Amino acid sequence: MTATILRRLAQSVPTLFIVVTLSFFLVRLAPGGPFDLERPLPAAAMENLRRVYGLDQPLLVQYGRYLAALARGDLGPSFSVRDLSVAELFARGLPVSMTLGGLALLLALGLGTALGALSALRRGSWLDHAVTTLGTFALTVPGFVVAPLLQIAFGLTLRWLPVGGWDGGSPRHLVLPVVTLALPQVAVIARLARAGLAEVFERPHWRTLRGLGLPPRILALHALRGAALPVVSYLGPAAAGLLTGSVVVETVFGLPGVGRYFVDGAINRDYTLVLGTVVLIAVFVLVLNLVADLACALIDPRLRDPG
Amino acid sequence: MTLLSLRGLAVRYPEAGVTALAGLDLDLARGETLALVGESGSGKSQVALATLGLLPPQARVSGSVRFDGAELTGLPRPTLDRIRGARIGLVFQEPMTALDPLFPVGRQIALPLRAHRSASRRQALDRARELMGLVGIRDAASRLSAYPHELSGGERQRVMIAMALACEPDLLIADEPTTALDVTVQAQILALLADLKRRLGLALLFITHDLRLVRRIAERTAVLHAGRLVEVGPTERLFRDPRAPETRDLVAAEPAGRKGPVPGTAPVVLAARGVTVAYPGPRRGWRPGPPRLAVDGIDLTLRAGQTLGVVGESGSGKSSLGRALLRLEPAAHGLVRFEDRDLTRLDRAALRPLRRGFQPVFQDPMGSLSPRLTAGEIVAEGLRVHEPHLTAASRDARAAEAFREVRLDPAWRHRFPHAFSGGQRQRIAIARALALRPRLVVLDEPTSALDRTVQRDIVALLRELQAAHGLAYVFISHDLAVVRALADTVLVLRHGREVERGPTDRVLESPREAYTRALVAAADLDPGLAQA
Numbered sequence: 129m130t131a132t133i134l135r136r137l138a139q140s141v142p143t144l145f146i147v148v149t150l151s152f153f154l155v156r157l158a159p160g161g162p163f164d165l166e167r168p169l170p171a172a173a174m175e176n177l178r179r180v181y182g183l184d185q186p187l188l189v190q191y192g193r194y195l196a197a198l199a200r201g202d203l204g205p206s207f208s209v210r211d212l213s214v215a216e217l218f219a220r221g222l223p224v225s226m227t228l229g230g231l232a233l234l235l236a237l238g239l240g241t242a243l244g245a246l247s248a249l250r251r252g253s254w255l256d257h258a259v260t261t262l263g264t265f266a267l268t269v270p271g272f273v274v275a276p277l278l279q280i281a282f283g284l285t286l287r288w289l290p291v292g293g294w295d296g297g298s299p300r301h302l303v304l305p306v307v308t309l310a311l312p313q314v315a316v317i318a319r320l321a322r323a324g325l326a327e328v329f330e331r332p333h334w335r336t337l338r339g340l341g342l343p344p345r346i347l348a349l350h351a352l353r354g355a356a357l358p359v360v361s362y363l364g365p366a367a368a369g370l371l372t373g374s375v376v377v378e379t380v381f382g383l384p385g386v387g388r389y390f391v392d393g394a395i396n397r398d399y400t401l402v403l404g405t406v407v408l409i410a411v412f413v414l415v416l417n418l419v420a421d422l423a424c425a426l427i428d429p430r431l432r433d434p435g
Numbered sequence: 436m437t438l439l440s441l442r443g444l445a446v447r448y449p450e451a452g453v454t455a456l457a458g459l460d461l462d463l464a465r466g467e468t469l470a471l472v473g474e475s476g477s478g479k480s481q482v483a484l485a486t487l488g489l490l491p492p493q494a495r496v497s498g499s500v501r502f503d504g505a506e507l508t509g510l511p512r513p514t515l516d517r518i519r520g521a522r523i524g525l526v527f528q529e530p531m532t533a534l535d536p537l538f539p540v541g542r543q544i545a546l547p548l549r550a551h552r553s554a555s556r557r558q559a560l561d562r563a564r565e566l567m568g569l570v571g572i573r574d575a576a577s578r579l580s581a582y583p584h585e586l587s588g589g590e591r592q593r594v595m596i597a598m599a600l601a602c603e604p605d606l607l608i609a610d611e612p613t614t615a616l617d618v619t620v621q622a623q624i625l626a627l628l629a630d631l632k633r634r635l636g637l638a639l640l641f642i643t644h645d646l647r648l649v650r651r652i653a654e655r656t657a658v659l660h661a662g663r664l665v666e667v668g669p670t671e672r673l674f675r676d677p678r679a680p681e682t683r684d685l686v687a688a689e690p691a692g693r694k695g696p697v698p699g700t701a702p703v704v705l706a707a708r709g710v711t712v713a714y715p716g717p718r719r720g721w722r723p724g725p726p727r728l729a730v731d732g733i734d735l736t737l738r739a740g741q742t743l744g745v746v747g748e749s750g751s752g753k754s755s756l757g758r759a760l761l762r763l764e765p766a767a768h769g770l771v772r773f774e775d776r777d778l779t780r781l782d783r784a785a786l787r788p789l790r791r792g793f794q795p796v797f798q799d800p801m802g803s804l805s806p807r808l809t810a811g812e813i814v815a816e817g818l819r820v821h822e823p824h825l826t827a828a829s830r831d832a833r834a835a836e837a838f839r840e841v842r843l844d845p846a847w848r849h850r851f852p853h854a855f856s857g858g859q860r861q862r863i864a865i866a867r868a869l870a871l872r873p874r875l876v877v878l879d880e881p882t883s884a885l886d887r888t889v890q891r892d893i894v895a896l897l898r899e900l901q902a903a904h905g906l907a908y909v910f911i912s913h914d915l916a917v918v919r920a921l922a923d924t925v926l927v928l929r930h931g932r933e934v935e936r937g938p939t940d941r942v943l944e945s946p947r948e949a950y951t952r953a954l955v956a957a958a959d960l961d962p963g964l965a966q967a
Contacts, residue, residue: 169956173772200753307751328727331532331535332529332532332533333532333533333535333536334528335484335489335527335533336525336527336533336534336535336595336598337546338489338519338529339487339489339514339519339520339525339545340516340518340519340520340525340546340547340550340598341519341520341521341550341551342516342520342546342547343516343550346546346549346550350535350537350538353537353538354535427537428536428537429536429537429582429584430536430582430584
């Protein structure tokens with residue numbers, strides 16, 4: 129197991145390197161620079177700024193310096209937010225985004241599995257059709273439509289919940305953003321859980337278990353564990369979906385998370401902030417994929433490394 | 436005293452318009468063994484499933500199933516659950532898939548004890564270990580925590596039996612319990628079932644398509660055909676004096692006849708020296724482990740019109756050898772000559788024009804035919820590559836000709852594979868090979884997925900085609916009865932090595948090696964069919 133983890137971690141270094149390299153050069157291909165304003169700065173001031181941030185060096189030198197700093201864990205200073213490093217920005221925003229994403233993931237897993245199980249048990253019933261139809265809606269209607277609708281319904285009309293803001297992460301402020309973020313993932317997980325269970329019910333071993341006259345509680349354990357694999361494998365992609373979703377959700381609900389840095393950084397040509405966000409997301413997705421694979425091996429002995 | 440009594444048991448699938456069982460009357464006494472025999476589609480498995488209420492929801496059941504005086508049909512599930520797994524044990528065919536792959540086998544054997552005897556986890560596992568000993572699993576204490584995929588097919592079947600016996604049932608229903616197993620393992624499982632039955636006083640309902648097994652285990656036999664009971668009686672009487680035509684057909688279904696000799700002057704079609712197939716071994720930490728030899732240094736020579744029977748149990752390397760001879764196995768080494776060409780050093784492009792000379796036929800006729808092409812297109816497809824100058828019309832004519840050769844109606848070539856039966860699909864696969872007019876055909880278990888009566892016809896067809904075209908066959912099979920009817924020479928493989936080789940009659944009648952003797956004994960060949 130340990131050897132597997134180490135091997136997988138070693139394998140993710142080249143992936144990360146490729147992601148960083150591509151992003152580094154892509155973001156510089158975009159026209160303009162971090163210090164371009166409506167009214168251009170005096171040439172001397174511009175020159176000064178470029179020198180301070182190392183932008184006067186040849187591109188390859190900048191690239192080499194960025195990689196060297198990154199290897200030390202230094203994401204560099206932000207170009208657009210004065211006096212703060214990218215790492216400091218993340219330190220402020222990450223708790224917000226992690227709370228949001230973590231809760232959304234839990235909600236999606238719980239609700240998605242429950243809905244999927246209900247549809248699988250009542251295949252072809254109105255409930256099954258309802259879950260499928262609503263799931264399609266949840267998947268196809270984008271977050272920037274769902275969020276305002278929820279704000280109008282629960283914030284402005286019913287006045288049950290606030291329409292935005294963080295307020296130190298109070299539960300009332302979390303409900304709407306978490307629901308918005310989780311909805312598409314609930315739909316995917318419900319679909320995966322339903323398919324996984326339906327597959328278990330078709331397997332010969334399911335007939336064996338039923339033939340043993342086991343109580344529903346034990347049957348449920350066997351069914352859910354059999355259906356867990358596709359759901360758990362989806363954790364990596366789900367994490368990526370939550371991250372991109374958080375860009376919209378944090379903007380619409382005005383939350384101080386890291387998702388909006390991605391957009392702000394890109395618009396302001398804040399090279400280090402954009403690259404820092406890319407590194408953050410890439411590490412996050414890589415780690416979650418690894419966790420998902422390890423969890424799969426825990427569930428299914430056939431996936432365990434023989435070594 | 437009657438333990439299980441079926442009256443007018445019928446199973447219908449109204450949506451599919453299928454009647455799987457059409458009113459079955461059958462009685463099984465306490466302690467008795469009754470065999471239920473029939474070919475695929477005869478409805479024999481439906482009996483087991485209907486008895487225990489395990490049919491799919493689309494099925495409509497009527498009639499009566501009485502077990503120990505109580506009616507089982509229409510019982511609510513909790514009541515039924517007190518009987519199945521406790522008083523009626525069930526053993527299914529697929530030992531690969533009939534156990535939950537995600538749980539250790541000890542815990543699975545313990546399941547019925549926990550459910551029906553409210554045993555504690557500790558007690559249940561202790562009893563599971565005892566049961567594993569009872570069904571002859573060696574080293575039960577350490578196998579308790581093994582997962583199904585870590586066991587052999589025979590061991591998995593023993594686990595299934597242990598699970599079915601856990602609560603000391605009165606009745607054991609075994610649905611094709613030995614079908615997917617090697618013959619030597621098959622013999623062991625049959626002996627185990629007979630022994631357990633005697634010791635525990637079980638009644639046994641033994642469901643099988645293989646009449647030869649019935650003789651060894653059942654006192655009475657019931658023959659099922661197309662959902663109806665056609666004959667029931669003492670097993671010996673059924674064999675001696677079968678009354679229903681369907682029973683006679685089953686009894687006489689063993690492939691009969693022999694193949695004529697081939698002159699030693701016939702040209703050599705295939706010559707192989709030191710054929711070896713080596714797969715990389717399991718990884719050891721960071722490094723790959725030592726290679727595993729699936730085939731280890733096999734030599735062979737095959738002349739036109741000759742058949743080499745390659746026999747061995749699963750994992751013996753016979754299929755790897757077949758693929759190596761066809762140059763379809765990337766991990767193969769050694770010299771392979773086809774007619775006057777050395778195939779060893781040729782790459783894919785250089786091999787392609789030669790491939791029409793040596794064609795494969797595989798076991799699974801469904802898996803090896805594309806479901807999206809018509810049967811005629813499948814048969815003619817190779818001609819597009821090997822005779823590109825042919826027009827579509829003449830390709831179609833060749834396909835029709837190949838259909839006639841394998842005794843299929845050429846008008847059927849516009850149908851898709853799913854519209855054919857298993858035996859017909861295998862004829863299509865043979866026609867596909869023949870359409871290219873090969874000199875060598877490598878047949879890998881071509882009759883294993885087929886019913887005995889269908890098998891007999893395919894064997895006869897293969898012999899006819901060989902005589903007509905002077906084909907050389909490499910015939911890979913675990914089934915000695917089929918090999919006896921087809922092969923000039925038999926090569927016995929075990930762990931990739933040659934165990935014994937010689938003329939078919941000599942090897943099967945007076946085997947020299949202990950392993951061959953075990954295979955022959957387990958196959959239980961009918962000596963009466965030797966001269967036909």
